[in-house]
Amino acid sequence: MAQNRVVIAGAGPVGCVSALYLARAGIPVTLLEAGDDLELDLRASTFHPPTLDMLDELGVANELIEQGLVCPRWQYRDTEEGIIADWNLGLLSNYTRHPYRLQAEQFRLTQIIMRRLEKMPGADVRFGCRVSGAKQDGNGVTVDCQTALGSDSVRGTYLIAAEGGSSPIRKTQGIAFDGLTFPEMWLIVSTPFDFSQFFEELTPIAYVSEPDDWFVFVYVSGLWRVLVPTKSGDTPEKILDEKYLQARLQRICPTGRQYEIAHKTAYTVHQRVAETYVHGRIFLAGDAAHINNPLGGMGMNGGIHDAVNLCQKIVHVWSGQAGDGRAEFSKYDAQRRPIAHEYVQQATIQNKQMLEEQDGDARKKRHENLRRTAADPDAAREYLMNSSMIRALEKADALG
Numbered sequence: 465m466a467q468n469r470v471v472i473a474g475a476g477p478v479g480c481v482s483a484l485y486l487a488r489a490g491i492p493v494t495l496l497e498a499g500d501d502l503e504l505d506l507r508a509s510t511f512h513p514p515t516l517d518m519l520d521e522l523g524v525a526n527e528l529i530e531q532g533l534v535c536p537r538w539q540y541r542d543t544e545e546g547i548i549a550d551w552n553l554g555l556l557s558n559y560t561r562h563p564y565r566l567q568a569e570q571f572r573l574t575q576i577i578m579r580r581l582e583k584m585p586g587a588d589v590r591f592g593c594r595v596s597g598a599k600q601d602g603n604g605v606t607v608d609c610q611t612a613l614g615s616d617s618v619r620g621t622y623l624i625a626a627e628g629g630s631s632p633i634r635k636t637q638g639i640a641f642d643g644l645t646f647p648e649m650w651l652i653v654s655t656p657f658d659f660s661q662f663f664e665e666l667t668p669i670a671y672v673s674e675p676d677d678w679f680v681f682v683y684v685s686g687l688w689r690v691l692v693p694t695k696s697g698d699t700p701e702k703i704l705d706e707k708y709l710q711a712r713l714q715r716i717c718p719t720g721r722q723y724e725i726a727h728k729t730a731y732t733v734h735q736r737v738a739e740t741y742v743h744g745r746i747f748l749a750g751d752a753a754h755i756n757n758p759l760g761g762m763g764m765n766g767g768i769h770d771a772v773n774l775c776q777k778i779v780h781v782w783s784g785q786a787g788d789g790r791a792e793f794s795k796y797d798a799q800r801r802p803i804a805h806e807y808v809q810q811a812t813i814q815n816k817q818m819l820e821e822q823d824g825d826a827r828k829k830r831h832e833n834l835r836r837t838a839a840d841p842d843a844a845r846e847y848l849m850n851s852s853m854i855r856a857l858e859k860a861d862a863l864g
């Protein structure tokens with residue numbers, strides 16, 4: 465069979481990384497994006513060390529780092545006890561070329577990659593092209609899409625479905641996406657107000673527990689983002705109302721003055737993993753394959769790890785070194801899906817449970833554990849190997 469091209473649905477971070485990886489390897493790609501331009505929504509802001517190492521291999525890390533904020537430290541705090549654990553990623557310097565978390569919006573990465581793709585003759589990027597389904601046969605995949613001119617289709621040897629959590633490809637292929645949806649919405653409010661003036665030694669990423677609540681501080685591009693849970697049954701209208709937002713921020717830091725609010729978003733949080741990542745010639749990656757709560761910053765990072773793992777295999781098969789590819793592609797599923805279940809889902813759910821713990825004794829015990837871990841360099845290093853997703857990548861490699 466003549467190899468044609470790889471079709472990629474969705475120009476989010478995962479679709480863009482996949483397109484760049486394959487185009488650099490000389491494999492023609494067609495990237496189909498529903499929007500008329502790249503999404504600019506404020507979602508992921510943390511790039512973990514191994515993700516930066518991968519982006520470096522693709523030649524885009526330096527430009528991203530120039531646009532972001534290098535954070536060698538982050539914290540767990542408590543409103544009553546202050547700093548519980550202050551993690552120093554410098555402990556990972558023997559395991560990564562980037563021993564820090566980079567704070568940069570995910571759209572900065574997609575914009576950098578898109579500028580590269582525009583100059584690559586093998587990369588065909590089509591905006592305003594909404595993928596609706598796909599059919600496959602022994603030779604390839606025909607991807608159906610809608611454009612301003614009507615229905616269209618694109619033919620490729622393989623399809624990477626990277627069109628986000630509501631993936632029409634996953635749905636139309638009948639791939640289950642089991643898991644749960646939390647009853648409460650989460651809220652993100654961004655403000656130029658400088659919380660570091662009021663919270664001593666505040667690092668740009670801090671997870672903060674209170675006896676009966678919690679919140680997260682994240683500093684990106686000159687704004688502090690505050691992430692808070694709301695109550696089950698609270699509607700977006702209620703929680704995005706100015707009075708509610710002001711009251712929520714005053715509770716966190718009572719200034720007695722009106723906060724300037726730059727952005728606000730309310731969203732529903734899920735924990736779900738697809739039943740398979742490989743369906744013949746169709747592969748799921750990123751949020752199309754797994755979604756989780758954002759505590760720990762693992763969704764986009766894990767999705768980029770999927771993209772790199774999968775594209776390595778596509779290159780291998782394309783070059784004729786892996787037969788018809790079936791065994792190689794089933795390795796993608798075998799390596800990446802257990803990591804989503806056993807590592808990302810577990811870690812993000814535990815992060816949530818830890819922050820929302822209200823039992824006084826259990827809180828005290830968790831805080832003591834964290835303090836002890838952070839004070840012991842070996843234990844702290846191991847903690848950071850996990851939270852930075854380095855161990856998850858090692859485990860995935862061992863599964864292949």
Ligand SMILES: Cc1cc2nc3c(=O)[nH]c(=O)nc-3n(C[C@H](O)[C@H](O)[C@H](O)COP(=O)(O)OP(=O)(O)OC[C@H]3O[C@@H](n4cnc5c(N)ncnc54)[C@H](O)[C@@H]3O)c2cc1C
Nearest residue numbers: 474476478498507508509510595628750751761763764765
């Ligand atoms: C508030 C918040 C904070 C977060 N923080 C972090 C963090 O710090 N670190 C982290 O790792 N993760 C974080 N995440 C998760 C992260 O944003 C996602 O995991 C990441 O965006 C997934 O990338 P993706 O490319 O798979 O999907 P998406 O980013 O959803 O991109 C999908 C793309 O496909 C396009 N598309 C959709 N439907 C179609 C269609 N039918 N046809 C063609 N194109 C289509 C969309 O327009 C979009 O461009 C956060 C999420 C939220 C909500």
